[in-house]
Amino acid sequence: MNWRTTIRRALRVIKRDPRRAFLSQWVEPNSIVFDVGAHRGELSEVFQSCGATIVAVEPQRACHGTLK
Numbered sequence: 001m002n003w004r005t006t007i008r009r010a011l012r013v014i015k016r017d018p019r020r021a022f023l024s025q026w027v028e029p030n031s032i033v034f035d036v037g038a039h040r041g042e043l044s045e046v047f048q049s050c051g052a053t054i055v056a057v058e059p060q061r062a063c064h065g066t067l068k
Contacts, residue, residue, distance in 0.1 A: 017046060024050045040066045 023043075027033060029051030035044045038056035040063055047054050056067050 017049070019043070019046045020049055023047065027052050038067055039063055 023046055027047055027050040031052045033044075033047045033052045033054050035041070035047065035054055035056045038044050038058045039060070041056060044054045044056045044067070058064065058067055
């Protein structure tokens with residue numbers, strides 16, 4: 001499997017994500033979302049897939065590397 005196939009499969013999964021379907025009702029493309037308590041950024045990724053710019057805040061230093 002090449003990298004293009006991997007990316008296509010990942011994009012199909014993201015598009016079918018029920019969290020994305022739910023959040024896209026309120027998150028419009030080019031909006032700014034503050035993810036306070038972002039942890040590892042799972043919801044930040046969903047917001048980003050909706051076309052938003054994310055400002056992620058996480059007080060736990062152990063999670064900072066994952067968010068960057």
